[in-house]
Amino acid sequence: MFQQFQRTLVINYIVGSTLAVFGVGGVFIFQTLNLSQREVISLFGIMLCSGMVMITAELIMYRHHVRPIHLAFLESKPSNQTLQRAYDQASRFPILTVRRILGPHLLGLSVPAISLTVLFIQNGWLDLSYRLIGLASIGAVMIAILHALIEFFLTVRSVEPLMIHLQKMKSSSPQQTMHPTYQSLSVRTKLLISLLITGVFPVMLFMLASSVQLSSVSQTDDYWKWALVILIVIVGIAVFCSFLLYDNIKRPIGILSEGVSRIDSGQLQTIDNPYSDEFSQLIHGFNQMVQNVNERERENEALLNSLFILFAATLDARDSYTAGHSERVATYSTELARALNLPEASIELLNKSALLHDIGKIGVRDDVLLKEGKLTDAEFSQIQEHPTIGVNILNQVTLPQSLQPILEGVRSHHERIDGKGYPDGLIKEDIPLFGRIMAIADAYDAMTSDRPYRKGMPMEKALAILESGRGTQWDADFVDVFVQLRRDAISA
Secondary structure: OHHHHHHHHHHHHHHHHHHHHHHHHHHHHHHHOOOOHHHHHHHHHHHHHHHHHHHHHHHHHHHHHHHHHHHHHHOOOOOHHHHHHHHHHHHHHHHHHHHHHHHHHHHHHHHHHHHHHHHHHHOOOOOOOHHHHHHHHHHHHHHHHHHHHHHHHHHHHHHHHHHHHHHHHHOOOHHHOOOOOOOOOOHHHHHHHHHHHHHHHHHHHHHHHHHHHOOOOOOHHHHHHHHHHHHHHHHHHHHHHHHHHHHHHHHHHHHHHHHHHHHHOOOOOOOOOOOOOHHHHHHHHHHHHHHHHHHHHHHHHHHHHHHHHHHHHHHHHHOHHHOOHHHHHHHHHHHHHHHOOOOHHHHHHHHHHHHOOOHHHHHOOHHHHOOOOOOOHHHHHHHHOHHHHHHHHHHOOOOOHHHOOHHHHHHHOOOOOEOOOOOOOOEHHHOOHHHHHHHHHHHHHHHHOOEOOEOOOOHHHHHHHHHHOEOOOEOHHHHHHHHHHHHHHHHO
16 A cells, blocks of 8 residues: 555656646746757756656655654554554655645745756856846746645545555454544635635736747747747646646535435445545544444334234233244244245244244233133134234334335235135245244244143154155245254254
8 A cells, every 4th residue: 555655656746747847947938938949958967957846855755754653654563652653644645745845946946947047047058038037936936836736636536545544454343443633624715725826826827938939039929929839828828737736626516425325225324434524523423423323223224123022022022931942043044044044134023923823822812822721623713823913012112114015924824735724824925034034943843842731842752754745835945944944953
């Protein structure tokens, strides 16, 4: 990541220098002045020598500025303090870039260039007036500021992935995410400075060049040809700077929009926050909202699960002889569902449905529900109504759409593959998936659990009964998987 960051900065510097120094500066010098071939070579040599001094000065400052960041990548396990210093330095890097450019430009480029130009004029190698040196000095300052603006926005873009990487290096916990102690330029300040530079500087540069060109142009046509070239360069630079400003504002807005879109699709995820201006506050607020919603979701889920367990326990308390039946059916059902590779979300719904599968028995009279002897046909008909009663009870709760699938299991856990089950007499795949799974778990627990009027049968006998009913009473494939699971559990 650090090497990639440095490579990006080098590319940015080449782009910024080419556009500002050699692009604008070169065009203004060589298009504005009427120079001989020898003078062109002399000025090019001056720019090259001054440029080397400028680059050397910038490199020295760059190594000093990048050192805190580099240290974080040199250590195999950097401390949180080292990472925080690196993060703070990274957040300041766009401003540091401006300082690196303005200082070496004014001292490393302008001073050597002016000194060499004066030397060349004194030795007769350049036929220029000293007045032009003063104008060139003013132009150098303006070009340096233009270069700094370009580099600022390019560095802002380049430093964001680095800041995100440093955040992830410090901790995987969202609560420990780093925040810069350095206050970046506000969006308002960046807008004002950018508009000032892109709006005023091109006019000033044109006026500066015109003051030179008008004194040396003898024909009006030559002036307008020159003016067209200069205007094209100025407009191009202004458009490029405007694009950089737009991109600087668009990116965080795009990140927020993407985060909102994910929420619309049901993905409550935080987003990376590599900013230290107003957008940092917006994204921090967004992430805080997502964390609060996730916390509420976890609390609601825990409360909902507790309510399902409470309903199951309430039913089991009414019939003490079947205490724990609902929870065991839920356990068997989820084990079978996982073996069938059902999605985790479906398994969660199946678990809730299994916990409530017998809730309709609340509506069955005690003398029928708790009868120890054989039930009459009328009494058995009442027992057969409990799936329908259970669905009616749950419908009174007005379950959200996400929980509607649990109703299918509650209603259909006594359906049979051959169509002889109840309450709807469904056959084969017409029986909902949850019903086919829970029917096996319910039957197995009923056969292996003790009752006051009988002892629970051995597991192998219950499994043999399930196998004998595969394809008629229960789903054949599901029975095979369930039997294997139980035999594996016995032998373990």
